[in-house]
Amino acid sequence: MNELxxxxxxGRARTLLDESAEGLDAATLSRLNRARQIALAQARPRxxxxxxxxxxxxxxxxxxxxxxxxxWQVPSGAARLPELPFAAxxxxxxxxxxxxxxxxxxxxxxxxxxxxxxxxxDQGSDG
Amino acid sequence: MHxxxxxxxxxxxxxxxxxxxxxxxDDERTLDQFLKGIERRALRMAELATANRDEALxxxxxxxxxxxxxxxxxxxxxxxxLFYRVLDSRLNDWHRRRHVRSRWLAVFTRDPxxxxxxxxxxxxxxxxxxxxxxxxxxxxxxxxxxALGRLPLRQRQAFLLRVWEGFDVAxxxxxxxxxxxxxxxxxxxALTALRRALEDHA
Numbered sequence: 001m002n003e004l005x006x007x008x009x010x011g012r013a014r015t016l017l018d019e020s021a022e023g024l025d026a027a028t029l030s031r032l033n034r035a036r037q038i039a040l041a042q043a044r045p046r047x048x049x050x051x052x053x054x055x056x057x058x059x060x061x062x063x064x065x066x067x068x069x070x071x072w073q074v075p076s077g078a079a080r081l082p083e084l085p086f087a088a089x090x091x092x093x094x095x096x097x098x099x100x101x102x103x104x105x106x107x108x109x110x111x112x113x114x115x116x117x118x119x120x121x122d123q124g125s126d127g
Numbered sequence: 128m129h130x131x132x133x134x135x136x137x138x139x140x141x142x143x144x145x146x147x148x149x150x151x152x153d154d155e156r157t158l159d160q161f162l163k164g165i166e167r168r169a170l171r172m173a174e175l176a177t178a179n180r181d182e183a184l185x186x187x188x189x190x191x192x193x194x195x196x197x198x199x200x201x202x203x204x205x206x207x208x209l210f211y212r213v214l215d216s217r218l219n220d221w222h223r224r225r226h227v228r229s230r231w232l233a234v235f236t237r238d239p240x241x242x243x244x245x246x247x248x249x250x251x252x253x254x255x256x257x258x259x260x261x262x263x264x265x266x267x268x269x270x271x272x273x274a275l276g277r278l279p280l281r282q283r284q285a286f287l288l289r290v291w292e293g294f295d296v297a298x299x300x301x302x303x304x305x306x307x308x309x310x311x312x313x314x315x316x317a318l319t320a321l322r323r324a325l326e327d328h329a
Contacts (some may be wrong), residue, residue, distance in 0.1 A: 008292045009322070013290060013321070014291055017142070017271070021167040021170075022166050028184070029167075031166070036159065039162065039191035042195060043196075043199055058143065
């Protein structure tokens with residue numbers, strides 16, 4: 001700054017430059033304004049996009065929470081189906097083949113209602 | 128009861144998004160005010176570098192565009208040096224392009240001023256209080272513009288950023304992407320050249 005202090009005319013130069021900037025004509029100012037608006041306009045979609053991800057995540061979380069709460073509350077009064085024995089309740093595709101091919105399992109399948117009744121009896125005696 | 132529970136987080140999410148939208152509008156207003164406050168000086172700076180208002184306007188618009196794209200998310204107190212950094216980069220690019228073009232044109236044209244040097248006009252007057260103080264407003268402004276226009280780009284930028292913008296050496300170095308020592312050298316040479324040039328025109 002010492003060098004600038006020594007050149008006191010630099011202050012005068014600053015004043016002249018300020019005056020030249022303030023004295024710009026209306027047409028130039030209008031073009032500057034337009035340039036500024038164009039520059040700002042490109043920031044708008046980016047600002048919006050910046051919130052797309054968090055807003056989307058928040059919405060997804062809220063939706064998930066709503067579904068979870070709804071599922072948690074609905075099954076309380078509904079009747080439960082009797083549980084099947086292990087061989088019948090296996091979910092793999094192979095278990096279906098066993099059901100059809102095995103003699104014991106075919107018999108079990110035919111007596112399914114009996115096992116369901118038996119299970120209900122067991123639950124009644126437990127409770 | 129079942130439908131009421133999810134509405135609470137939904138309301139919170141809507142409120143949060145609304146707050147973010149308001150904050151984004153505030154950010155844009157702040158950015159607009161900053162650019163509005165700096166655009167005139169930026170234009171004059173570009174005009175001094177190009178000697179052409181249309182090209183200066185294009186450069187300023189380009190600088191605004193680049194600044195908003197790359198630095199708008201930075202803290203507002205860092206904006207000013209960053210904006211001039213972008214503008215300085217655009218001016219350098221423009222200068223480089225023009226230099227290449229002028230080298231080709233120089234093959235076919237010759238500047239008559241190259242042969243004219245006035246030795247008497249270049250002799251400094253040590254008792255003079257300052258070249259600009261002797262001149263009336265309009266004439267001084269024109270002479271200052273002409274003298275600044277003749278400075279090399281880096282010297283002019285150092286002078287304008289330090290003297291006009293009031294940046295310190297570190298901020299000027301940041302804006303010009305050079306060392307602080309280079310800023311001091313450019314400024315010293317600019318002050319010497321300006322003093323001499325303005326004395327010539329008095």
